[in-house]
Amino acid sequence: MTTAKQELATNGKSVTNPAPDALISMRNIWKTYQMGTQELHALQGVTFEVQKGEYLAIIGPSGSGKSTLMNLIGCLDSPTKGQYWINGNLVSTMTDDELAAIRNKEIGFVFQTFNLLARATALHNVELPLIYAGMGASARHDRAEATLDSVELGDRIYHRPNELSGGQRQRVAIARALVNNPSILLADEPTGALDTKTSFEIMALFEKLHADGNTIIVVTHEHDIAERAHRIITIRDGEIESDEKTK
Template identity: 60%
Template sequence: MSAAGAPESSAGERVVSDVVIRVENLTKTYRLGSETVHALRGVNLEIRRNEYVAVMGPSGSGKSTFMNLIGCLDVPSDGQYWLNGQAVAGLGEDQLARIRNREIGFVFQSFNLLPRASALDNVAMPLVYSGVRKRERRERAAVLLDKVGLGARKDHRPNELSGGQRQRVAIARALVTRPALLLADEPTGALDSKTGEEIMALFGELHSQGQTLMLVTHEQDIADHARRILFLKDGVIERDTRRPA
């Protein structure tokens, strides 16, 4: 057994657990010109199924690096990372891409929707890469658009939708693969405060239905919607606070 209670395993081995994220000594160092930057300095953390976690920190704190590592968009310089019971720290790019598509749903500040595709086709897109048949893709996408309140807008393109509606489409797309983790990067950053609150209410509904969520934000009022707040500073977790359910 490891120090954090994780079974020893080789890269890619799955270990059944209710822990969605487990990291041990997660470290990221890179070169910036002649300077060595220590973006993360040995982070240890567990996030269990159905937790709702916000990550905060000042510029340069390591939160973007942390999000990229958790999202399998980058690889650590040292340390271990298990995502939904699978050791991923030593995997190659193709393997990481498959895990991203299967286990993680991404929600971005800028929505990242295909401008010429309908809401339905945008939501269904991740299932194309999973090899799901067209009929099932469209059925699952339609169910999720209903879930986020946009069933009547499924044939609209992004430029025919408001910012809040586009973010709802992006959330539906993030959920369509039934991911273990919904990872949101500044999800209300491009929205006005009222629309932002509506999106946060939707996240709250998803959490109440059992979805594990992690959001990265610099806004305290957005972070306060989460049940747990991690505050990063200088590449380490300075505070880890929990709110009562």
């Protein structure tokens, strides 16, 4: 049922249901920033859907709007207008607290700079989301260890970030993103801090995770990274320039 708040937030227009079976449904999404007397339209009428189990890359040059779109997908921001659904939840009208709850439940983030706790072991870094979720010590230890093993770091669980290579640190970050079994693995320039060989190893890991049934969205400016995905959305000047299946 549509609430009065939802009606207001969608400019008085009735809220329609998301497409059947769509994990993500974005409809006529706009993001506008006020720059003094000028309006900057970072996104303009963006519409697309993502099905469960897809492997999608979003690519575009600097200033194209891809980072703004990533922030909306990840529930780090809200659109100026338009409707955004995740797993049947209309998130485009949610409060900050509601967004945080959806974000913690539905999204696993992987960042370019890893964002690991320097003094914590790989195991403890991966346990952190489970600690916040209130899971008991024994259960979270087992879950974190199994997740690290799934990214081929089962023999490094007690190593700290400074004892790991860049690729290994990114694997820890990926394990941390996966440990809560999120609906979506959202990776922002996941190979940006890595050399070419390690970048392709990380992308091979994403392919394995996708084959295991995970929904993966990679945001990048690198064409060779985007081409590893099975679908590529190209963003330019805040609009979708193309949306193509590649595999």
